[in-house]
Amino acid sequence: MDESQTTSPGMGAAPGATGATGAPSALSAPDAPLAVRGDKLVKRFGAVTALDGVSLTLGKGEILGILGDNGAGKSTLVKILTGFHQQTGGTLHIDGQETLLRSVDHARALGIECVYQDLALANSLSIYHNMFLNREIVRRGPFRLLDHKQMRERAAQCLDDIGVHVPSVDLPVERLSGGQRQAIAVARAVHSNAKILLLDEPLAAMGAREAGLIIDLVMRLKEKGGLSIIMIMHNYAQTLDIADRIMLMQRGRVTYEQKSALTSVAELMDIVRREYRAMRANPTH
Numbered sequence: 001m002d003e004s005q006t007t008s009p010g011m012g013a014a015p016g017a018t019g020a021t022g023a024p025s026a027l028s029a030p031d032a033p034l035a036v037r038g039d040k041l042v043k044r045f046g047a048v049t050a051l052d053g054v055s056l057t058l059g060k061g062e063i064l065g066i067l068g069d070n071g072a073g074k075s076t077l078v079k080i081l082t083g084f085h086q087q088t089g090g091t092l093h094i095d096g097q098e099t100l101l102r103s104v105d106h107a108r109a110l111g112i113e114c115v116y117q118d119l120a121l122a123n124s125l126s127i128y129h130n131m132f133l134n135r136e137i138v139r140r141g142p143f144r145l146l147d148h149k150q151m152r153e154r155a156a157q158c159l160d161d162i163g164v165h166v167p168s169v170d171l172p173v174e175r176l177s178g179g180q181r182q183a184i185a186v187a188r189a190v191h192s193n194a195k196i197l198l199l200d201e202p203l204a205a206m207g208a209r210e211a212g213l214i215i216d217l218v219m220r221l222k223e224k225g226g227l228s229i230i231m232i233m234h235n236y237a238q239t240l241d242i243a244d245r246i247m248l249m250q251r252g253r254v255t256y257e258q259k260s261a262l263t264s265v266a267e268l269m270d271i272v273r274r275e276y277r278a279m280r281a282n283p284t285h
């Protein structure tokens, strides 16, 4: 393959954007102090190299959008950040500290929460119950009875705080739309004091109205402050709207990284198209 095709980010690219080496440059790095820094992350599953030296940064209070083809390694990267997988190589810094995330519980204890695509909600249970799943409030006394009144009130308050409107927190989750369910899952993660929120394709299989609900919610969370967010996305236009920076992954590498304001849908499509053509010309590369 012609190396210039992957190392040069595109005709209209702003100078300083990241090339195929994945090393962030000064211009594409976030302005804020870092919540997350990953250096040269490698993840192998047997003979498959899912991540081939991925470096990333996430500024405090920043929204980073990750784009890329099927199988590019996006979910694997997020699963390393949630402690679900451990990297084969490379290092992670969380809030400035070098950290090897041992498990999902370990990552949670550090304020890292993930909303997976399958959401992990208990559909037959009420909204408020779901918001307190596995961390139910119990009443004082010998019987440790669930404090439904307090959970109801706190769930309603939390949803109200972040502008999620549901008819009643007593409704079972199965009665909600996909967008509302996703909103409840995000609210639950935020409610658990997340500092770093990871969303793996939160808008997948959603219509424009429902996607709008989640985009608005993420924007409100950003305005409230204190939360850094990584979103894996498919739609370039939505990503550029919502994310401060975007990162493009292709075949286990970061091939482009840029502030959203300094790139465009046309430029991103151009990069992907050229990469695709290069791969067709030399599929074994």
Ligand SMILES: Nc1ncnc2c1ncn2[C@@H]1O[C@H](COP(=O)(O)OP(=O)(O)OP(=O)(O)O)[C@@H](O)[C@H]1O
Pocket (backbone or CB within 6 Å): 045, 048, 049, 050, 068, 069, 070, 071, 072, 073, 074, 075, 076, 077
């Ligand atoms: N647990 C696993 N065991 C073996 N291979 C895996 C595992 N998880 C992911 N892979 C492989 O790693 C590569 C990256 O997968 P990953 O799920 O991270 O891609 P992705 O970018 O999230 O794709 P998609 O857009 O389809 O969700 C793929 O080749 C996939 O088959």
Ligand SMILES: [Mg+2]
Pocket (backbone or CB within 6 Å): 074, 075, 076
């Ligand atoms: Mg995925």
